[in-house]
Amino acid sequence: MTRSSSSPAAEDTPHPYGLGPRAAAVLVFGASAAVLVVEIVALRLLAPYLGLTLETSTMVIGIALTAIALGSWLGGRIADQVDPRRLIGPALGVAGAVVALTPAVIRTTAEWAPAMLLLIASLTILVPGALLSAVTPIVTKLRLTSLAETGTVVGRLSGVGTVGSIVGTVLTGFVLVARLPVSGILIGLGTLLVVGSAVVEWRTRGWSGSPALTLVVVAGGLATMVAPGGCDAETRYHCARVVADPDRGSGRTLVLDGVRHSYVDVDDPTVLKFAYVRAIASVVDAAFPQGEPLAAHHLGGGGLTFPRYLAATRPGTRSLVSEIDSGVVRMDRDHLGLRSEGGIDVRVEDGRLGLRRLDAGSRDLVVGDAFGGVSVPWHLTTVEAMTDVRRVLDRDGLYVANLIDHGGLAFARAEVATIGKTFEHVALVGDPADIGLDPTAAAEGGNLVVIASDRPVDVRATQKALDARETGWKIATGDDLTSWIGDAQPLTDDHAPVDQLLQPYGPRSSR
Template identity: 30%
Template structure:
């Protein structure tokens, strides 16, 4: 059996482990434009990748015991297959998205199906080399215990570095597709090294390596669903104009529309929750020039509307600078019209003791809700940053026939605020419909029980009756920093 120095095998195993972990981190980012980024997404990614590694390790062990199999050559072909399937992961994701999500409308199964379609095979083939390379290391002159320990350690160390590089370097500076291209190239070069060590660098191996290098370039140049891929999100700016003379655009963050704005209608909201937040901010304002703090910028429709009305005391906590840049570029927002804090909203409120008349939270986006922004401790922080007559407004999404998420938020807010109201469109929802609501909390009751505003068509919104809100609250429970399973509460129905 051809052998290689132990340091070469250790380095190769560490590199493969690092590359495979880069793919795992990229998987979550690439799934986001189709199914969002949530607890379900990362659970599926981790489970599928570990399943792929497990099958790959088992297969590699079988190959290591098979007579006549050159472990270095087998490792080379496994890496070639890993390079091929990694390069095609983006195409597999695009091709499978519509049929998988149509066949499995339930989010958990849809997310798992997409992850399997795109990322199981890259993980499987990346798992094959470990037992093969370990077999080679044990056949060398080094002591077996030393070789075995070095191979296990190299895999773990490589995985650590791969995770750090993916999160802090590759995705931030290269984006998902260029990162996959880089991993494809690493696997291709690893395959070439293995073929050379096995002394089997024939025409077919050479053509395969050259072809995979070319495929890595094609991967980097393939179309991306993102207008901008930031450190946090896949951002898209989509023209939804009904009339080309009146430009209207939607900002899509990952897979959800986070706001729609029209160039010539800065004070018109195009979604129910934005219309309610805007109207209630005006109705509940304690003075004619209220100060406001917004949790999340989105397409900055609300800060833009506030500025259009002459309000100058607006602060926005938006964690992603790329969201702000896109809002300024494509959504007619003037960054000079507000104070922009590019940090987590809870951190921003904790470090700044300024009190505001209105604080607006827009944290609910499908099944992805920041847990730390819906707890009693966070609402206590909110209360401490409001003026005596100030109000907290937040949007909530829940199923009309379940309402446990809304009930839990109401229960938690009632533990902090004396008055908690729930607002929704003034109509009876369809059975099982997902309903967008806004919760208003503070010391005073809203002076009206309904209002009509454009959203963009004139729409009537009303406060739910107190007795009905009590029944909703009875379905929920207190959310705390220690226990706030909001993903489960707003997630897929049973």
């Protein structure tokens, strides 16, 4: 038996619906890429309001996958009942309009109706994701002319859609976010989708219904300019702002994703406004002779408040800072008075990788103050990470870390237990109620500072320094600390459920 010669040549003949193989591939590729762009950018758009947590990422990914499944199912079902030529243009156009409006809608909702934020955010991902995902089954329906080519057409378009998703992911993560603000990415994508809608309408139906949608895109761009929640800079990881202190002309607060991360006095680096920074200064000043220069490494930079303090109070100190966000470093230079001199060397790098590059025994001090949202990045909390910290410290070196937790303080307890697995001597400073030294008061949580070393911690000198800076904090060691830790299990690279242990529900004032 021989097959009809018409099937192999079908790709070369005009399609009865006016949609050739290349046009079909472009539509599927572009729609699939757009879904992933929306998903990734949504994570960044929501970070200032929901935090950069595993739960936020899981929610966005789950909604995006739901949109893909829903769109694929409904798109195929409707394409069997309605002329597919009537569906592609509206799907692209409406999706584009929603995408373009998303920045203004999300930021306005977060400002004026925060209780509705999860619902609105879900819809801004679900609606365009479903509409764009419906394009693949609709186009597939248009391309199928005989059962003999079903496998070829479905397989080809499925592969093209997957490649589009990959390109959308890589393009967004490595190019778009690094060069464009979030609002610009979404408005630009929305514009492209509306333009695509007009082209498809013209090619398949001979007319364009896009003028109204074009007006929506323009309105979205204008609304984004006046919507609340703007940033001085949208960096790779944060929505960043610098806020002037109305009570102190030289005071500046670095705000990342709505959280006050650092306070800097550009004229006087010894001014330490946040209690946890005063506590870290107290610990370090009690541990090392006054004025002695140190070799320090800082995990996380932010506004570089503490490196500046060390440079001012301990001339000759060499501070190496691992800060993953190059945009924050630019903010330090452009808005917070960071100069190239002063013994502060900032490297744009991941903190864990930065530790590995340091020689053994090369540091007197390591300061842990790295945060994504309100949580320490999990890979900086584990026994293995603490082993790296201990390796780079000299024999009398000191590790000091800022922690944030609320509620039952489950993460803080686990992290102190983790550090205790690595260092011989561990202490904890914080509000007496939070560290178990005031049984009459309920723990509220917030900042805690953990101290670790292979030499004994001078409890009396540390407490004296804490009192001198009027922190109101106390220090817990020995049996008191063991009782506070309880049965908390150490964190490891194999099991570090930081986001599940953390209770980030306290006031979003500072870290």
